[in-house]
Amino acid sequence: MQDASPIDIVYLWVDGEDSQWRLKRQQAADQLCRHSHSAMARFGNVEGRFRDNDELRYSLRALDQFFPAHGHVYIVTDAQVPAWLQASDRLTIVDHRALIPHDALPTFDSGHIESYIHRISGLSERYFYFNDDVFFGAPVHASDWFYPGGFYVTWSDDACVAGLDMQSHDTSLENASRLSCQWLQAKASQQAPNATTGAHRLDPHYAHTPRTFAHSPRPMLKSLLYALEHEAHDLFARVRSTVFRTWDKPTLVSDFVLRWALAHGVAQIKDYSHSHVSTGDADTANQLAQLRQTWGSLDFFCINDTTDDAQDDDPRLIQVRNTLQALLHVPSVFETQTFTHFARQLYG
DSSP: OOOOSOEEEEEEOOOTTOHHHHHHHHHHHHHHHHHOOTTBOTTTTOHHHHOOOSHHHHHHHHHHHHOTTOOOEEEEESSOOOTTBOOOTTEEEEEGGGTSOGGGOSOOOHHHHHTTGGGSTTOOSEEEEEETTEEEOSOOOGGGTEETTEEEEOBOSSOOOOOSSOOTTSOHHHHHHHHHHHHHHHHHHHOOTTOOBTTBOOOTTOOOOOOOBOSOOEEEEHHHHHHHHHHTHHHHHHHTTOSSOBTTSOOSTTTHHHHHHHHTTSEEEOOOOEEEEETTSTTHHHHHHHHHHTTTSOSEEEEEOOOTTOOTTOHHHHHHHHHHHHHOOSOOTTBOSSOOSHHHHHHO
């Protein structure tokens, strides 16, 4: 029987140009440097990680176009609201302070922040988690992403992750793959032949796949996150101790949660047509041209801001905005052309 319950949408978003936020970020980085800078992950505090190049605006346009039957939209921010956002009874701004304990703030690590999003008040059991640089690219049917009791995930096109030990010079996703492998293998070795793990038994034939997952819309089950928050409390505690992304406390939601679900029969691998554009690559223009040519045939795509040396008027960033405008030119229901009083109503 097909589940007719709503599927909510959760975004993480930040305006990296906000002066108050930048001061807070700089103060946190200075404090970290005084104590220990060695744990900072590769690309853990670069401009591209926090820059707003209007990706959220266009991701919401894609959501409107390709998944109009979505549930409530939640945008998780650090006391910020996009100036173009239109107040709506289908959208809620969720401040970090409403999710994360006061003594853990501020944090600038998305892996830390995303470990709390299942706690959003009113969030549906099934939901999609988005980074704001991820976009639907074709009509969304719930059965393509969720099945009764589980959801689908897909691998990235990146090379296999080498070795099983976390490395300080590697990305968070590469280290997340290794950490997940270590934890699941340790649990498997402790599992008695007829034991169960919560409501699900670890698949005895499960084998670690040394790959990262695609930057995609993440289908999630709220009950699963609550269960893992309890079962893997050690991992959640580690990632929730970060201020910036660190190499030895990598993301959980974008790797461990997915692998645990695969290992326990709560997720299945599915191939999706997708594209990943890196704005700092030498062939970004070709990548964007290919995106235009394949428009309408991609289930999703990601435009990852890797132009850490760029200013707002950088031609590479303008080219991205022009491409998104050409593909997604119809404003969403969450968008207004003029600044509203939405932010003042929320934050005073």
